Each structure stands twice: as structure tokens, then as C-alpha cells.
Amino acid sequence: xxxxxxxxxxxxxxxxxxxxxxxxxxxxxxxxxxxxxxxxxxxxxxxxxxxxxxxxxxxxxxxxxxxxxxxxxxxxxxxxxxxxxxxxxxxxxxxxxxxxxxxxxxxxxxxxxxxxxxxxxxxxxxxxxxxxxxxxxxxxxxxxxxxxxxxxxxxxxxxxxxxxxxxxxxxxxxxxxxxxxxxxxxxxxxxxxxxxxxxxxxxxxxxxxxxxxxxxxxxxxxxxxxxxxxxxxxx
Amino acid sequence: xxxxxxxxxxxxxxxxxxxxxxxxxxxxxxxxxxxxxxxxxxxxxxxxxxxxxxxxxxxxxxxxxxxxxxxxxxxxxxxxxxxxxxxxxxxxxxxxxxxxxxxxxxxxxxxxxxxxxxxxxxxxxxxxxxxxxxxxxxxxxxxxxxxxxxxxxxxxxxxxxxxxxxxxxxxxxxxxxxxxxxxxxxxxxxxxxxxxxxxxxxxxxxxxxxxxxxxxxxxxxxxxxxxxxxxxxxxxxxxxxxxxxxxxxxxxxxxxxxxxxxxxxxxxxxxxxxxxxxxxxxxxxxxxxxxxxxxxxxxxxxxxxxxxxxxxxxxxxxxxxxxxxxxxxxxxxxxxxxxxxxxxxxxxxxxxxxxxxxxxxxxxxxxxxxxxxxxxxxxxxxxxxxxxxxxxxxxxxxxxxxxxxxxxxxxxxxxx
Numbered sequence: 001x002x003x004x005x006x007x008x009x010x011x012x013x014x015x016x017x018x019x020x021x022x023x024x025x026x027x028x029x030x031x032x033x034x035x036x037x038x039x040x041x042x043x044x045x046x047x048x049x050x051x052x053x054x055x056x057x058x059x060x061x062x063x064x065x066x067x068x069x070x071x072x073x074x075x076x077x078x079x080x081x082x083x084x085x086x087x088x089x090x091x092x093x094x095x096x097x098x099x100x101x102x103x104x105x106x107x108x109x110x111x112x113x114x115x116x117x118x119x120x121x122x123x124x125x126x127x128x129x130x131x132x133x134x135x136x137x138x139x140x141x142x143x144x145x146x147x148x149x150x151x152x153x154x155x156x157x158x159x160x161x162x163x164x165x166x167x168x169x170x171x172x173x174x175x176x177x178x179x180x181x182x183x184x185x186x187x188x189x190x191x192x193x194x195x196x197x198x199x200x201x202x203x204x205x206x207x208x209x210x211x212x213x214x215x216x217x218x219x220x221x222x223x224x225x226x227x228x229x230x231x232x233x234x235x
Numbered sequence: 236x237x238x239x240x241x242x243x244x245x246x247x248x249x250x251x252x253x254x255x256x257x258x259x260x261x262x263x264x265x266x267x268x269x270x271x272x273x274x275x276x277x278x279x280x281x282x283x284x285x286x287x288x289x290x291x292x293x294x295x296x297x298x299x300x301x302x303x304x305x306x307x308x309x310x311x312x313x314x315x316x317x318x319x320x321x322x323x324x325x326x327x328x329x330x331x332x333x334x335x336x337x338x339x340x341x342x343x344x345x346x347x348x349x350x351x352x353x354x355x356x357x358x359x360x361x362x363x364x365x366x367x368x369x370x371x372x373x374x375x376x377x378x379x380x381x382x383x384x385x386x387x388x389x390x391x392x393x394x395x396x397x398x399x400x401x402x403x404x405x406x407x408x409x410x411x412x413x414x415x416x417x418x419x420x421x422x423x424x425x426x427x428x429x430x431x432x433x434x435x436x437x438x439x440x441x442x443x444x445x446x447x448x449x450x451x452x453x454x455x456x457x458x459x460x461x462x463x464x465x466x467x468x469x470x471x472x473x474x475x476x477x478x479x480x481x482x483x484x485x486x487x488x489x490x491x492x493x494x495x496x497x498x499x500x501x502x503x504x505x506x507x508x509x510x511x512x513x514x515x516x517x518x519x520x521x522x523x524x525x526x527x528x529x530x531x532x533x534x535x536x537x538x539x540x541x542x543x544x545x546x547x548x549x550x551x552x553x554x555x556x557x558x559x560x561x562x563x564x565x566x567x568x569x570x571x572x573x574x575x576x577x578x579x580x581x582x583x584x585x586x587x588x589x590x591x592x593x594x595x596x597x598x599x600x601x602x603x604x605x606x607x608x609x610x611x612x613x614x615x616x617x618x619x620x621x622x623x624x625x626x627x628x629x630x631x632x633x634x635x636x637x638x639x640x641x642x643x644x645x646x647x648x649x650x651x
Contacts, residue, residue, distance in 0.1 A: 086558020
């Protein structure tokens with residue numbers, strides 16, 4: 001068995017909310033291998049967003065260890081976390097989170113700017129990424145000139161452009177109609193089939209069914225973690 | 236890094252364009268502050284130039300022994316009670332002086348009457364002097380020549396006129412060889428002195444120079460005090476020459492060792508002092524006004540930057556999720572606040588250039604005293620204004636930028 005990309009052991013996350021301590025995650029242990037397609041499921045308040053933030057190196061756990069590609073994330077400082085986010089993780093958000101004033105191409109270039117890629121390579125890579133999501137004719141469009149589905153495609157292209165180790169998608173179809181959502185899910189399936197590792201955070205059963213493995217969270221604990229034998233396949 | 240700065244400038248530009256009025260109001264304090272710096276520099280530049288002009292009129296290697304102190308340094312009551320410096324004393328000094336290149340007695344008669352071509356002119360000053368006066372800055376002629384030693388010796392009927400005398404009486408005609416009547420005595424014009432007047436010495440172009448002996452034939456030299464011009468030759472000799480001059484003058488005027496000097500030594504240094512005082516006043520007022528304006532300006536920019544950071548919290552979260560380091564975030568906001576200030580500086584420079592040009596072109600017509608004003612801002616002011624504005628921008632943007640860089644990415648992403 002190959003070494004896991006994500007290796008989380010006994011992590012907990014405790015928030016201070018006023019005078020109350022909130023245990024968002026309690027002693028969670030998970031490992032995810034390369035080219036897995038995992039859905040993180042749970043109702044709101046189950047801790048799935050907290051887990052996603054920790055997986056995405058946007059947040060650090062209160063206790064436990066998190067190895068990302070054999071690197072102990074808890075020992076990293078802010079800049080090193082930023083570097084991991086930049087090179088290893090591609091985020092796709094429910095609200096797309098594109099920069100409103102920048103064109104599609106500029107939005108996709110942004111992660112490359114932060115990793116110091118030269119201008120010529122940057123444009124070439126950004127164009128290739130845009131092409132891979134089928135939006136090569138929308139390069140100079142600003143986000144508000146694109147439909148919801150197109151915006152999400154731009155966001156996916158942005159997540160792909162640095163060739164990250166994992167793609168973290170947080171409710172990627174939450175703001176889309178079901179038809180467009182289906183297109184996006186098809187795109188994720190293609191990405192998975194071409195070798196990408198995908199972690200999908202969702203509270204919708206039908207979306208989760210696209211994944212190969214489903215981890216269910218409840219009250220900060222893992223309720224179940226099993227392979228999905230009914231995977232929805234577009235092919 | 237370079238690309239990030241370029242990108243930040245473009246971003247700032249966009250942000251400013253969508254908030255023109257806000258940006259303008261925010262940078263108003265900086266605009267005022269920088270304008271004051273520029274105007275101050277401009278005034279001082281003009282003063283410096285006027286000072287240099289004055290120095291070249293007086294001559295930096297010249298001392299003038301006089302009953303009067305030119306800058307009003309000594310108590311005027313004591314000065315008024317001094318005995319006149321007589322022609323005899325001047326001649327003695329001339330004979331005894333060893334270190335000076337030239338010792339040149341001068342005597343002035345204010346308010347003379349000139350007749351020429353049927354017209355009468357009042358208010359010019361006649362100066363009786365020696366041929367050596369040609370070696371002082373007065374010897375710099377526009378037309379003709381100075382009188383020579385023979386003409387001095389014989390008290391010839393010749394005169395060298397100042398520029399204002401020339402322009403008033405001859406109105407551009409060739410004056411050389413023409414005869415004018417000075418208080419009834421006919422004199423032949425042999426030279427015209429170059430125009431030299433500045434704000435500090437405007438009387439100078441009204442002077443006319445004639446041989447001392449001729450002067451003595453027209454006015455009584457015994458009742459007036461002489462002014463003795465002493466040319467040191469080199470600026471480095473000034474101290475030596477000054478020391479000898481004081482010693483000799485004290486002997487000539489029979490001063491006891493405990494008595495103070497009963498004469499004044501006037502030189503460019505004295506003007507330097509009074510101009511230095513003026514400069515200092517301009518500086519002090521300028522610094523106080525500039526500081527106030529910049530404090531207001533910095534607070535204004537800082538405020539607007541805090542608002543900008545809050546408005547862009549979500550954007551900061553997005554950038555952080557894509558791998559922006561703290562440095563990239565604070566850089567972006569520092570560039571933006573510097574850019575805001577730089578635009579303020581450009582605005583001030585345009586405004587002040589206009590004011591300087593208009594003031595220097597039209598004001599001297601009504602107030603000749605301000606003819607020292609320069610119509611163009613000195614180049615170094617452009618550099619200073621730019622540097623100061625960027626510095627102010629960095630100062631004002633520092634705290635908002637650090638706050639932006641420290642934002643927690645999870646919370647920033649959640650912000651709407």
C-alpha cells in the first residue's frame with residue numbers, strides 16, 4: 001500500500017466561544033491515499049468544516065498529529081503553511097471565491113504568482129488549466145460576466161493550476177442548480193480518473209455518492225468510514 | 236516580488252478609480268503637507284538665489300569700513316554718535332594697509348539732480364571714488380570703461396552710471412560720450428554698470444561713479460562720513476585683512492584699548508546672518524505646518540486603509556487560501572497607501588508648479604520685493620516630494636497592512 005498523503009492521528013479542535021469551550025473535533029484519526037475520491041459528510045455542526053480547514057492547512061488542530069506528505073503540519077509556521085496551501089492543496093469553495101475585479105485568467109494565475117512562476121509560464125499554465133475545464137473562450141471575462149457554473153469551473157481551474165497533491169472541495173455544488181451541479185461533478189470524476197486526489201465536503205447524500213469512499217461525521221466524531229459500493233458513474 | 240508590486244499598483248489604481256472622492260479626501264492632508272514642503276523649498280530656493288546675487292554684488296572678498304552697520308547689528312544710538320570717517324583717515328588707511336589688495340575710499344551723495352536733454356531727473360546717488368573701484372564688483376560694466384588713475388588724479392569731468400540711471404535718462408540710446416549735468420556740473424558719460432539690483436540691494440542701480448576729486452569739487456567732503464571698500468583679493472585672506480584693518484582703524488581713530496570700535500566692518504557674512512535668520516523662520520513655520528498637515532494626512536490615510544482592509548477581508552482570505560504569505564498581503568496594502576500618497580504628491584506638484592509660475596510671473600509687477608521668486612520649482616523638490624509621500628504612505632499604511640497580514644484565513648474566508 002502506498003504511503004498516505006494525509007495521515008491524521010487523534011486530532012481534536014477546541015474553540016473558545018465566550019466562556020464556553022466548543023469541541024468541534026474529538027480524537028479523529030483518518031488517512032487518505034493518493035488518487036482517492038473521498039466525501040466528508042455530516043450535518044451542520046458535525047465538524048466537517050473544521051476538519052476541512054485543518055486538512056487544507058488553513059487551521060491547525062488543538063492536539064494530535066497531522067502528517068501531510070510526511071510533513072508534520074503542526075510544526076510549520078504561517079509562511080510554511082502558506083507554501084503548503086500554495087503548492088499542495090487546491091481549494092474549491094461553495095461561493096467560488098474568485099477575485100471580482102480580476103479576469104478569469106488573472107484569477108487562475110494568482111496561485112502561480114505566489115509560488116514565483118515567471119510570467120510566460122504562468123500565462124501558459126493558466127490557459128491550459130482554463131482549457132481543461134472547457135472555458136478557453138472566457139479568459140478575459142470577469143467573474144460577474146460568467147454564470148455560476150462557469151465561475152465554479154474557473155475556481156476548479158485555479159485549484160488545478162499548481163498541480164496540487166489534493167483538491168479540497170467544500171460544497172462545490174451548493175450554489176448551483178442541479179443540472180450545473182451535475183456538470184461540475186462530472187468534472188470532478190474526470191479529474192479523479194486522471195489521477196487526482198479529491199476530498200469532497202458535503203451534506204447532500206446524492207453528491208457524496210459520487211465519491212469512492214464516504215466518511216460520516218457527527219458531533220465531532222467519525223460515525224462511519226466505508227467504501228461506497230454504489231458510486232455514481234457518468235460513464 | 237517585483238510582479239507583486241506591479242500588480243498591487245494596478246490593484247490600487249482600480250480601487251482608487253472606484254472610490255475617487257474617498258481617495259481624494261483621504262489624501263487631502265498629504266496634499267496639503269507636501270504642498271507646504273514644496274512651497275517652503277521654493278521660497279528658500281528663491282532666497283538662496285537672491286542671497287547669491289547679493290553676495291556677488293557686494294563681493295565675497297570685500298570688507299566695507301563704514302560708520303553705519305548695514306544690518307543694524309550695533310545699537311543705532313551709539314552708531315549715530317560715532318565720529319565721521321574722514322577722507323584723511325581713509326587716505327591714511329590706504330597708505331598703511333599691507334595685506335589688502337585695494338583700499339578704496341567711497342563717499343555718497345543721495346538725492347542729486349541730473350539734467351540731460353532739457354529734462355531734470357531726481358533721486359540718483361553720486362559716489363566719489365578711486366579708479367581702483369573698477370576691481371570691485373561695481374567694475375563689471377555693460378558699456379564703455381571705468382575712469383583711470385590719471386582721470387582720478389586730475390579730477391576729470393567723467394562719470395560711470397548705474398543701470399537704472401542709464402535706462403531712466405537714456406532710454407536705450409547710446410550714452411557713451413554724452414554729457415549730463417550733475418548738480419549743474421557737466422560730466423561726460425564713459426561707462427554703464429551692469430544691472431545688479433536684487434530684493435536686498437535695489438538702490439545699487441541708482442549709483443553713479445565719478446573721481447573723488449571731481450566729487451570734492453561739487454560737494455563738501457568734510458561733513459560726510461566715508462565708506463572704505465577693502466578688497467582682500469582672496470576669500471582666504473579675509474581674516475588676516477580684517478584683523479589688520481581693525482588694528483589700523485583703531486590707531487587712526489585714536490581709540491584707547493578699552494574703547495569699543497567706533498566703526499563697523501560690513502561684509503557678506505553679515506548678510507548671511509540676516510538671511511539665515513529669515514531662512515530659519517521659514518523653516519520653523521514650515522516644519523510646524525508640515526507636521527500638522529502630515530499628522531492629519533497620516534490619520535486620514537490610515538483610516539481609509541483600515542476601511543479598505545475591512546472591505547477586502549474576504550479577498551485577503553481568498554489570497555491566503557491560495558498561498559499568499561504575510562509578506563504578500565502587507566506589501567499589497569503598503570503599496571496601496573504609498574500609491575495614494577504619491578498621487579497626492581503629484582497633485583501637489585502640479586498645483587504648486589502653477590502657483591510658483593503665476594506668482595513669479597505676476598507678483599513682482601505689483602510687489603518688486605518678491606522678484607527673487609523662481610518661476611520653476613527646483614528639481615530636487617520633485618524628488619523630495621516623491622520620497623516624502625512614499626514614506627508617509629508607508630508610515631500610514633503600516634498598521635493597517637500588518638493587521639491585514641495577520642488575519643486568520645478561516646475567519647477571513649467566512650467574512651461577507
